[in-house]
Amino acid sequence: MGKGAQFDFSIINLRLAGAVLASGFLIAYLAPESHVFRARRRIRTDNPLLAGTIRFHIGVSDFLLLLIYAHVAFAFWHWFFREDGLWESMTGHSLNSIKDVLRARFLRILDRRYRLTSNMTSGKV
Secondary structure: OHHHHHHHHHHHHHHHHHHHHHHHHHHHHHHHHOOEEEEOOEEEEOOHHHHHHHHHHHHHHHHHHHHHHHHHHHHHHHHHHHOOOHHHHHHOOOOHHHHHHHHHHHHHHHHHHHOOOOOOOOOOO
């Protein structure tokens, strides 16, 4: 079921990308015949099919962008927190040195901003 579910997910992504491509071609086909004008930071048209196609195109494009952001976030989740070797299996080598440098920089920024280390002595003479 693991490979089948992954395969179905990629087919859904391909269908969404195909819908964006098809709606883009439909917009290009309908635009020359329609009167398109700008009104209050929006583009208006006298063709309702073109207006609906543009709305559909924007909606599907925004959803695909959300999927890309989620994919990047989960990839970083595997790299920084789970540390399950997923990045190493994709790149073929370890990325731990890069991760350690990024963590050190992040902690140094936090240390400067919030003073994670204290200047207090232990009380021993």
